[in-house]
Structure formats: C-alpha cells, structure tokens
Amino acid sequence: MASVARSSALLKQVAAQQSVAANGLRVAAFHTTSRKSLLPPPPQRIEGTVNDPVEVPPPSPSHGSYHWTFDRVVAAGLIPLTVAPFAAGSLNPTMDAVLAATILIHSHTGFGNIIVDYVPSKRVPKARKVFTWGLNAATVLVGLALYEFETTDVGLTETIKRVWKA
Amino acid sequence: MLAQRAGTTALRRVAAAPSSVFKLAPFAAMQTRPIQTERLTPADEAAILAKQRLNRPVSPHLEIYDPKQTWFGGSAWQRITGASFSGALYASAVAYLAAPLVGWHLESASLVAAAAALPVAVKGALKFLVAWPFVFHAINGVRHLAFDLGIGFSRATIIKTGWYFWGASIVGGVYLAFFM
Structure with a gap:
C-alpha cells in the first residue's frame, strides 16, 4: 500500500512540474521582445548573509564630486580655447599648447569615465586594472607626442588649418 | 531518515496493538508525507542561493525602448x-x-x-x-x-x-x- 501511495505522490509531483512548465511558457509568451543573453550573469557569490544591507562605499570626493566638477571646468574651459582661433584667425604657441594640454586632460578623464562605466571593477576587477593603467600609459605617451609636435612642428591649430585649406 | 517512514512506523506500531474497537490499519497505509529534509551547512546554503541567483531575469535589450x-x-x-x-x-x-x-x-x-x-x-x-x-x-x-x-x-x-x-x-x- 505504501508503494501505491508513494507512486500517487510521484504522479502529483510530475503534474506539478508540468504545470510549472506550462506557467513558464505562459510567462515567456508574455514577453514580446526576443531574449538575448548579451551579458549573462557571472558566477554569483554571497557576501556575508542574505540579510546584510548593501555596503555603502566610503566617501571619496576626489573620485566623486571634485572629479565631476573638475571634468566640467575643463570642458567649459575648452569653449573659449576652441572659439579663440576661429575669432582671432590664429593662436600663439602658448595658447596652442594650453589647448593641446586641455584636450589631453579632457580626453583622459573622458576615457576614464567610459572605463568606469563599461568595465565595472565588481564584475571584472583585473580587466578594470588593465584598462585603467593602459589609459594612464597611453596618456603619458600622447602627452610626450603632443610636446614633440608642439615644439618641433607648427602646432595643433595651425596643422588643422593648413590641412583644412589644402 | 525519510519523514514518511517515521510517520508510518509510528502508526503501524499503534495499529499492531490488539484492539477490537479501532482498526487503524487502513489509515496507517494512507499516512504518507512525500518530503525529505536535509541538514545543510551555511556554506551549502550560500552555494544553493548563488546558483538560484543565476536564474534571475536579465534586463532586456535596448530594442524595448523607442528607437x-x-x-x-x-x-x-x-x-x-x-x-x-x-x-x-x-x-x-x-x-x-x-x-x-x-x-x-x-x-x-x-x-x-x-x-x-x-x-x-x-x-x-x-x-x-x-x-x-x-x-x-x-x-x-x-x-x-x-x-x-x-x-x-x-x-x-x-x-x-x-x-x-x-x-x-x-x-x-x-x-x-x-x-x-
């Protein structure tokens, strides 16, 4: 008798599984867009217990609000530096060097923001380090190249002007 | 130990006792609890939870927005x-x-x-x-x-x-x- 009862329980379980499958199909049919696992979740890990609140990172203004303000100041500073050669017709070498340096800083922090957005340290900590230090190295190289170009050639603005009018 | 076994064994013991008034044998056969419990360490629990979290839905792609x-x-x-x-x-x-x-x-x-x-x-x-x-x-x-x-x-x-x-x-x- 016990075995008969158990098999009926098994049947019940199978029926339940079938109803779950039917439910899943209904849910899948509810979603009208195609399902693309572009970024499948990486292996999950539980830090602490499930009842711990999300950890608040320690405040760091130099990576937060100061950095944000600095970005805006540099971007705003580029407006007069960009307009000046159009207005005056040319730039003196010092202003051209200031323009090149400001563009370099603007590019560096811009690339940095892109890395922070798309290479999260929580998900890919090693790649984040590679990208960050790669960017630092590239910026040093580009700074060196801009120094070379500004000191040995005709300067950034003048080059663009000559190529434009060629 | 199977929980359902525990239930049936106890009932069977009662049913086996001689009684002319109560016939418990049919009830003993019906008493089943088809579940099985398991003792888990906290590490096991975390592993099950981590596996379960992989089943959570992922955000839909950009095409759900107005082009x-x-x-x-x-x-x-x-x-x-x-x-x-x-x-x-x-x-x-x-x-x-x-x-x-x-x-x-x-x-x-x-x-x-x-x-x-x-x-x-x-x-x-x-x-x-x-x-x-x-x-x-x-x-x-x-x-x-x-x-x-x-x-x-x-x-x-x-x-x-x-x-x-x-x-x-x-x-x-x-x-x-x-x-x-």
Missing part, C-alpha cells in the same frame, strides 16, 4: 563623437611618436600634401566626416553643461532641443566642411 530615443539620444552621441576624436588623437599621437622609427612621414607638411592630393569629393566627404562630429560635440557639450546647471532639463525640453541640436550640428558641419 528615436535609442538611436538619436544626444548623450550617447556626445560620448561616441568624443571617444572617436580622442581615439583619433591618441592613435595619431602614438603614430607620430613611432613615425621616425617606422619611417612614416606625419609632419604637418606631408599631411597637407597628402590632403591636397585627394580628389575634391573625397576631401569634402572626409572634411564633413570630421566637421559634423566636431560641431555636434562642441554645441551638445554646451547643452550638457547647461543640463548640469539644471537648465532645460525637463523631459519635453530635452526631446525638443535634442532635434534642434541635431539640425544645428548638421548645418554647422556642412558650413565648416564646404564653406570654410
């Missing part, structure tokens, strides 16, 4: 144009550093000569390809600085001025490429 917002959002194009210019600057600067070692000529004089040798149509197209992103990034950058001050940041205004800035950037790009 106008996805493809013509000023913020996305600000990043695309800026990263293109900065990428071009980084690539050409590193190439300029490497030029003497590799034997390239990237001085301004040879760049001007190369540009002058191009057919007019190609030169115009290339100039527009540089001029449009430049104008877009410049004027849309000012728009974003205004957003940061809280100016023009209502939803309706963002959508409306977005189209104005697209139009202005194309006009400005054509002007810089073909009339300057």
Whole structure:
C-alpha cells in the first residue's frame, strides 16, 4: 500500500512540474521582445548573509564630486580655447599648447569615465586594472607626442588649418 | 531518515496493538508525507542561493525602448563623437611618436600634401566626416553643461532641443566642411 501511495505522490509531483512548465511558457509568451543573453550573469557569490544591507562605499570626493566638477571646468574651459582661433584667425604657441594640454586632460578623464562605466571593477576587477593603467600609459605617451609636435612642428591649430585649406 | 517512514512506523506500531474497537490499519497505509529534509551547512546554503541567483531575469535589450530615443539620444552621441576624436588623437599621437622609427612621414607638411592630393569629393566627404562630429560635440557639450546647471532639463525640453541640436550640428558641419 505504501508503494501505491508513494507512486500517487510521484504522479502529483510530475503534474506539478508540468504545470510549472506550462506557467513558464505562459510567462515567456508574455514577453514580446526576443531574449538575448548579451551579458549573462557571472558566477554569483554571497557576501556575508542574505540579510546584510548593501555596503555603502566610503566617501571619496576626489573620485566623486571634485572629479565631476573638475571634468566640467575643463570642458567649459575648452569653449573659449576652441572659439579663440576661429575669432582671432590664429593662436600663439602658448595658447596652442594650453589647448593641446586641455584636450589631453579632457580626453583622459573622458576615457576614464567610459572605463568606469563599461568595465565595472565588481564584475571584472583585473580587466578594470588593465584598462585603467593602459589609459594612464597611453596618456603619458600622447602627452610626450603632443610636446614633440608642439615644439618641433607648427602646432595643433595651425596643422588643422593648413590641412583644412589644402 | 525519510519523514514518511517515521510517520508510518509510528502508526503501524499503534495499529499492531490488539484492539477490537479501532482498526487503524487502513489509515496507517494512507499516512504518507512525500518530503525529505536535509541538514545543510551555511556554506551549502550560500552555494544553493548563488546558483538560484543565476536564474534571475536579465534586463532586456535596448530594442524595448523607442528607437528615436535609442538611436538619436544626444548623450550617447556626445560620448561616441568624443571617444572617436580622442581615439583619433591618441592613435595619431602614438603614430607620430613611432613615425621616425617606422619611417612614416606625419609632419604637418606631408599631411597637407597628402590632403591636397585627394580628389575634391573625397576631401569634402572626409572634411564633413570630421566637421559634423566636431560641431555636434562642441554645441551638445554646451547643452550638457547647461543640463548640469539644471537648465532645460525637463523631459519635453530635452526631446525638443535634442532635434534642434541635431539640425544645428548638421548645418554647422556642412558650413565648416564646404564653406570654410
């Protein structure tokens, strides 16, 4: 008798599984867009217990609000530096060097923001380090190249002007 | 130990006791609890939870949004144009550093000569390809600085001025490429 009862329980379980499958199909049919696992979740890990609140990172203004303000100041500073050669017709070498340096800083922090957005340290900590230090190295190289170009050639603005009018 | 066994064993014991009044044997057969419990360590629990979390739904792809917002959002194009210019600057600067070692000529004089040798149509197209992103990034950058001050940041205004800035950037790009 016990075995008969158990098999009926098994049947019940199978029926339940079938109803779950039917439910899943209904849910899948509810979603009208195609399902693309572009970024499948990486292996999950539980830090602490499930009842711990999300950890608040320690405040760091130099990576937060100061950095944000600095970005805006540099971007705003580029407006007069960009307009000046159009207005005056040319730039003196010092202003051209200031323009090149400001563009370099603007590019560096811009690339940095892109890395922070798309290479999260929580998900890919090693790649984040590679990208960050790669960017630092590239910026040093580009700074060196801009120094070379500004000191040995005709300067950034003048080059663009000559190529434009060629 | 199976929980259902525990139940049946106890009932069977009662049923086996001689009684002329109660016949419990049929009930004993019906008493089943088809579940099985297991003792888990906290590490096991965390492993099960981590596995379960892989089944959570992932955010849908961009195509659930209005295509106008996805493809013509000023913020996305600000990043695309800026990263293109900065990428071009980084690539050409590193190439300029490497030029003497590799034997390239990237001085301004040879760049001007190369540009002058191009057919007019190609030169115009290339100039527009540089001029449009430049104008877009410049004027849309000012728009974003205004957003940061809280100016023009209502939803309706963002959508409306977005189209104005697209139009202005194309006009400005054509002007810089073909009339300057």
